[in-house]
Amino acid sequence: MSEDEEAAPYAARERFWRGEHLAFTPMEPDDAELIQHWRADPVAAQEIGVWPGPLHELHERLVSYVEDRTRDDFLILLPDGTPIGHIALTDEDFVDGTAEAYLLLAPEHRSKGYGADALAALTDLAFGELPLHRVEAVTHTGNAAALATLKRAGFTQEGVRRSSCLHRGRRHDNALLALLRTEWEAQTRPRAWDHV
Numbered sequence: 001m002s003e004d005e006e007a008a009p010y011a012a013r014e015r016f017w018r019g020e021h022l023a024f025t026p027m028e029p030d031d032a033e034l035i036q037h038w039r040a041d042p043v044a045a046q047e048i049g050v051w052p053g054p055l056h057e058l059h060e061r062l063v064s065y066v067e068d069r070t071r072d073d074f075l076i077l078l079p080d081g082t083p084i085g086h087i088a089l090t091d092e093d094f095v096d097g098t099a100e101a102y103l104l105l106a107p108e109h110r111s112k113g114y115g116a117d118a119l120a121a122l123t124d125l126a127f128g129e130l131p132l133h134r135v136e137a138v139t140h141t142g143n144a145a146a147l148a149t150l151k152r153a154g155f156t157q158e159g160v161r162r163s164s165c166l167h168r169g170r171r172h173d174n175a176l177l178a179l180l181r182t183e184w185e186a187q188t189r190p191r192a193w194d195h196v
Helices: 003-010 029-039 042-048 055-067 114-128 144-152 181-186
Strands: 023-026 072-077 083-093 098-105 134-140 156-167 170-180
Touching: 023 114, 029 055, 029 083, 029 098, 072 114, 083 114, 098 114, 114 134, 114 144, 114 181, 134 144, 134 156, 144 156, 144 170, 170 181
Parallel strands: 098 134
Antiparallel strands: 023 072, 072 083, 083 098, 134 170, 156 170
16 A cells, blocks of 8 residues: 555544644544554564554454543654554543653654654643643663654653563563653753644
8 A cells, every 4th residue: 555545544634733744633443453553563563562462452442542531542644644653641640640651653654753753742742731740651671762762752761670571481671761841841842832
């Protein structure tokens, strides 16, 4: 399928939020097949520990996400409507002011700067529109690309959760990173609302 054919069904979707070179549209249950395709990528499976299960289970999970008030899930779209990833704030706790960031990019759109752009837009949403004080992210300590992307977006590595992940029969460490509201406020880059 060409990028034009892939973009066509998403071109008319409402852009809820914008980054410098991309936009977010709310995720719909019908996006399950696309997400399933991205999650089946071997690099994604290894680096973020996501294994694609049956498509109907993912569809049911996306249906439940629509009603879940502790998360906000979005497809990441290029200006022409091409979907390039899934980004989310999960485990939102508005009392403590915390949430976790999640990012999955399509294989062909990695290493192009979209991850940092998407995370910047997501943290603008978290701190500019939601009452959050801290956004966390967790990834394997060996996931150099994700660690670099998170650091470019302003996240600081706070520690390591030793032996906290089982993957391919071996235990792996996870890095814990976070961005605080005060750190976000100190960033001098344009904000999501400047890209309208």
